[in-house]
Amino acid sequence: MTELKVIVCMKVVPKPEEIRVDPETRRIERSQVRSEINPPDMNALEMALKLKDLHQARVILLSMGPPLFEKYLRVGLAMGADEAFLLSDQHFAGADTLATTYTLAKGIEKLGDPDLIICGEESSDGATGQVPPGIAEWLDQSQITLVTDLEVDLERQVVRGRREVRGGHEVLEVPTPAVVSVKTASNEPRFMDYEIKEDAFKGANVTVWTREDIEADEDYIGTPGSPTIVSGFEQAAVRERKREFLTGNRDEVVRRLVDLVQDLM
């Protein structure tokens, strides 16, 4: 049986609950914020590792970002991934979806002919969900997004994914190679394996590739490759509320609330 080659795309994001905004400058304060692996990407890795449990598979982690991402990739290695690659170059900075998906696609091309590329549904900081279809388009591959279950048929070279849609689901089948995005919280990511943890953090190699390594076109990466610009930040308008406290014993409060609500309906 041939070995399945699975690439898992991973991003490191600031913990959303720790993000603060400087009220004066309206800038996002990232310096004090701790980071984590984008939680949906943990579901993507778990799906890949489940395939590895079932088939002969090689699971490769791929990320794009600053060198500090390296230690997070080691967490993925300790969970059972086989190799980790980080696309890191100052020229990649400022990338929007178009430039990000181009850069990741170039990294995937360099890794060579995977059967599957698995991504999280979306990133918890950008929350666009547009990266998986974007990668699929650059690579001219099929895609199944929002997948909760995935089956691989190695003989027929197809994957079947159960995909969540509003009020139900559908099952789609596409030929491999294909890009799959995993529905957030659709599985329970495993813990790090203590047998391999030490090697993952001390011995294992995280390969860092620059723009030259993946032969990316300068016009397509970072700021030059990004059509989208952030023209400003604003504080979201908050509607003024009455903020009237109902006091008294519970029965009185209930009565007054019921009267109020009836007037509104």
Added chain:
Amino acid sequence: MVASLYSVDDEQKTIWVFLDQVDGELERVSLEILSKGRQLADEAGWSLNGLLLGHQISDQVQRAIAYGADEIWIAEHPLLEHFTVDAYTHVVEKALVKGRPSVFLCGATPNGRDLAGRLAVRLRTGLNADCTDLRLDPQSGLLTSEVTGFGGGVIALLESPHHRPQMSTVRPGVFPLGDEDPNRVGLTHVMEIEIVEGMIPTKLIERVVGEGVDLTQTPVLVCGGRGIEGKFDMLQELADLMHGDVGATRPPVDEGHIERERQVGQTGVVCRPKIAFACGISGAFHFVVGIQDADFVVAINSDPNAPIFEYADICIVDDALQFIPALIEDIQKERTTSND
């Protein structure tokens, strides 16, 4: 710099809207976008056009016109009956390159995101995802999209000044539906398309769709957070009494107490009910944005300093686990009495 397939100099001063249909019926978000698009088009003196793909769906054309579209481009084919990203991206790309609209909008539904994500790369243009508001400068024709997701109640304004079309996906529920005018007149153009089975590698094996949860339409929304300790049955009982529906903050969803499609807020659904109840919810900003368009907010929390009270019209300092059953009982008693 990367260049889009057609440039600003070649654009037509039009807004195009992808009319998402499921089982032959237009998605509500498409009508919401048409309602907003009509307003933007009127301010700028542009036209508003719809792009409708499917099989035997011509009965939906007048509906789109009634909600504000000036012209509809329609492509009908058996292979377009159900959405596949392969076929739809192909047909929409051809239509956009031909029509060269300045702005192209689509709903941030699962299919809309699949389509937009591929299309933006194919057209080499920018894409603003899951927008919560849109502005169009009548002079420059520049589209500004508002997105949340940066935390702390900050919205970012995104623009794509040098690439066309200016593409955004719009979050369902953020734009109110305009008035339907059945007598409105518009033009229909039938698109000639070439599409064969070999172009569609995606095979639909099974499709099971029932009554979906749609919190954006409910008149009464009863939301629960950590403080209700997973007792969503109790909230459902209250919601049923008031002909409403149940929503949740993120923690109970993550803990598996309730379906993710009921998550309200920045990464969930934005609702505009007449009354929203926030039960046992502390009031983190990413939740509050989900009910900020409610006409009236009632908050119940045992902590008098909970931030949720900043965002409520009626504030009740009490344990939601005790208060809600008392409220349910009172409403039931009243119903029984009035029925006698």
